[in-house]
Amino acid sequence: MENILFEDLEINNELKRAVADMGFTEATPVQSQSILPMLEGKDMVVQAPTGTGKTCAFGLPIMEKIDTEAKHVEALILAPTRELAVQITNELMKLGKYTAGIRITPVYGGQVITRQITALKKRPQIIVATPGRLMDHLRRHTVKLDNLKYLVLDEADEMLNMGFREDIDTILESASESHQTVLYSATMSKEILDITKKYLHTPEKVQITKSEMTVPTIKQYYLEVRSENKIDLLARLVDLGGYEKGIVFCNTKRMVDELALEMTARGYLSEGLHGDMNQAQRDRVMRDFRNRKIDLLIATDVAARGIDVKGIEAVFNYDVPEDLEYYVHRIGRTGRAKAEGISYLFVTRRDMWRLREIMNYTKAKIEYMPIPKVAEITDIRVRKALSEATALADDGKLSLYRQGIEDFLSEHDTEITILDLAAALLLKDVGLSDLKDIEERPRSREKGAIPTSGNARIFINVGKLDKLKKRQLIKLLVEKVGLREREIRDISILEKFSFVNIPAEYAKETLKKLNNMRLDGRKIKAEISTGKQGKKKKKAF
Structure with missing residues (x-):
């Protein structure tokens, strides 16, 4: 799908003007695939990573459709962290730069709640909130979602990782039944799919492909x-x-x-x-x-x-x-x-x-x-120091120092030249004496070498997306390769590929046979893994 131009969108001129001020002309992939369905009022599930323009993807439709005369909350945007809530609020305010009557209020933990209550009394149409603080306001009845029209869950996977599942359920159940729900997530876990099935109605599905995930610039x-x-x-x-x-x-x-x-x-x-x-x-x-x-x-x-x-x-x-x-x-x-x-x-x-x-x-x-x-770093540091020294020399304040150098050289019987002295002072100033070349280990080959003893870790280019199961892989290695089941260990089936340990003595023959096979029509590619596959650990933060 080709990216759309903001100028071609059926949105009001005030929004187009605000988008132009932000320096945007062409929509990103997530914006191109999200804005039109959302303007049509469809529930949506969007799988897209951070940094792809999601705020504008849901912000533009909300700003276009919001009732500026409303005295109640029409749009709620949930975000996992205070920082993201503030960022979303700032982006929405930029979009609403030329639209009179839109009131946006962020509510999040870490800020005095009475200040937020005062802001909520001004009857904002849009609230950007973290789940925990929004729950506080719901309990205090300082926020009501009875007339909600638009609800966005941004970075839903991260909210679940942070333990907000019960809060999300409570919030979604508190909202009016007729609202439009849009969910953004970098991953599609079982919990995300459960929320989608429970709360969204025949949602439009958008997935930013892997080729679109990293920015070409x-x-x-x-x-x-x-x-x-x-x-x-x-x-x-x-x-x-x-x-x-x-x-x-x-x-x-x-x-x-x-x-x-x-x-x-x-x-x-x-x-x-x-x-x-x-x-x-x-x-x-x-x-x-x-x-x-x-x-x-x-x-x-x-x-x-x-x-x-x-x-x-x-x-x-x-x-x-x-x-x-x-x-x-x-x-x-x-x-x-x-x-x-x-x-x-x-x-x-x-x-x-x-x-x-x-x-x-x-x-x-x-x-x-x-x-x-070291030579590259030396050159950089020396050039920087000389550039700074040149600026000082232009000031004409060096006469005292010149005289000091001349006196020193005349008083000492030495063959050191002024150039040598300048170089020594430069060495002292930029701290190059402790620099040593970092020992670089030999580059790993694209394919790992076949070990001569112990176990070999085999990489195979099929995984969960190919509906591969552990039992199926074991059967393949036993019946087609000739391994015994007890020789097959530490199988890891990932999304797009898998790993398995086998005795090193059978590695060469196993690779030869696997690389001549197909699994449900897909050609198998197998090679020695260059590192040990381990289990993912829970992230510390």
Whole structure:
């Protein structure tokens, strides 16, 4: 489906003018596939990741259809976090810039509830809320949903992950029966499907395909690095790119704290962001990041949900995300509004199988990048220091220092030239003496080498989407390959591919036979996995 132009939409001129002010002319895939069905009043289930323009996808239809004369709540938008609720509110206010009479109120935890009650007394037509705080208002009867016309669940999967299922049920059951419901989610879990079946009526289904998941204006690179060298690598990439606003993603709160301290000690303006911080701390960090008082925001995935900061130049995946969807969420923080962005993925030896998973999932080309050498970093730092020194020289304030250098050289019997002295002072100033080339492990081959002993981990390009079951895979390996059932271990069936352990001595023959087979018409591709497949762990934040 081709993307639509906002100018061609049947919406009022005030909205078109507001969209133009925001710099948008062509709708994103999720907007192109969502706006028209929503304008037609259909319930919708939309599977799309963060950073694809979802707010405008549901915001435009709501702003077009809202009754500006209404004195009750007509539209409710639920979001998992305060940050996302604020972001949605700001976007809606931009859309309503030229539309008189629309009142929008955000309600979320961490803000004094009496202030929200005062705002609610002004009878907003649109409420943007987090589930927990909305439940407080429903119990106090300061919010009523009897006349609700539009209900949006944004990032529904994240709300469920945060334990809001009962609240969502209560809210949906409190709403009027005739409202339109639209659900957005990055994943389609059983719980999401249960909510869809229970509360939505013959919904229109939209799925942003894998090829549309990553933004083409984002250059994606991966670097193979040992765990102990990650900090040095991060510092070098920041220096090399001259980045003044970047986000670094870690998998755990502990790593966020440790890395923020280490990067600060190295002279980089860094702050951490994670779920153990109170709201005041998080607000301060985000305010400093927006105001460029921080160069690097170091965050966990969940804490970074809803962050929408303009001008993010680079995203650093310090840890490979444990969930595939999080990679898309992460890199979507840069390259927004068709601007160019760049992302780096730090990969250790044990992460190589997850790199392959990400590339298969997103259908994106993640290019290999060698680790920057000392010579490259030296050149960057020297040029920066010389540029700053040139600016000082132009001020004409160096006469005292020139005299001091001349006196020093005349008093000491030395063969050191002024050029040598300048180079020594530069070495001291830019701190190059401690730089050493980071040892880069040999690049992993596209296909893993067949082990000569122990077990071999086999990657197979069929999975749950092909309706593959464990029993079926065992039967295939026993009947078609000739393995015995007791030799087949640790089977993992994922969405689009699978893993299985077999004795290394049978690996070569197994690969040969599997690669000449078809499963329900699909040609099987099998190879040695470059890393051990593990179970997904629950995310810490």
